[in-house]
Amino acid sequence: MTEKDDYLKIAENYEMPEAFQHLIPHMFSEKEIKLIALMGKKEFTVAQLQKLIDKNISGDSGLFLQNCYRRAITKKIEREDNLFFKLDRFYTRLSYFAQYEPDHWQRISEEDRQKLDQWCFATYVEDIRETIERKIQGEKISLHNSNLMTLEEAQETIENMDREIYLQPCNCRAIALKCDKPKNTCIQFGHEINTPADRGWGERLTKEMAKQILKEANKNGLIHSGEDEALCNCDGCCCYPFRAAQVLGSKDKWPKAAYSIYWNEEKCIHCRKCVSICNFGAFYLGEDNKVHFDREKCWSCTLCAEHCPKDAIIYLR
Structure with missing residues (x-):
């Protein structure tokens, strides 16, 4: 089988658009390319897969199999x-590549990175579209990033966590690279199969360490x-949930806010902290060089209220 054939197999078996085939040598080892071609759409037991690797690929099959799972070449299925x-999906591999191999990711041209971000985001939107449409209709259905939280609520979630x-690094900011906000900010609970923790990624945290990360994220405007699976510290420019909500028309339904923001203009000293902290431009400077509030742009994330020095901004249920 030629190199071209192997590349076509990746496009076919691994759901990788042909437009990105020139990036295969940057994202996969030669052994991984061969494995993807060999596995196709089939499922294998550990023994079957090790036998396939031993027969066709040199080296320690057990170590290679472990590394393929770690790098999101393969995924587990319990039945x-x-x-x-x-095989996992190219969509998953791309996320892991950007998150956990950032130096290699940033060696890819900016043009290709932007195209990959656009493709990854479009795939994400289609993956969640049906669920979001059901949430808009009022169904109570689980989905990541479901609830916006205050810092206190997020820290209470950590305190009550028994897992x-x-x-973990934020996959959205790692891929998009549209802002300079901290990336190592996402908090995952548990280590179920196919999670980054089960694949061997991430730093184990104490509750106090996790609370401090939330505090620093809040200070940095995240x-x-x-929900019960993870706590994310998001921004308004890179993060897929907020970008997707705008495409799918789910603002106020997902991610869902528990509060509304009230701005007391009379108490405002126009210090501009709300302007600098707001991810969506809801607070802005007008031509009069004073702070103004555009309620239509507000997502009620509560960051502004938590940073207002004069309590001119509060959040209400």
């Missing part, structure tokens, strides 16, 4: 107490959102 492996806590 009737049995464990199987199959392991891990720190929005707390999440």
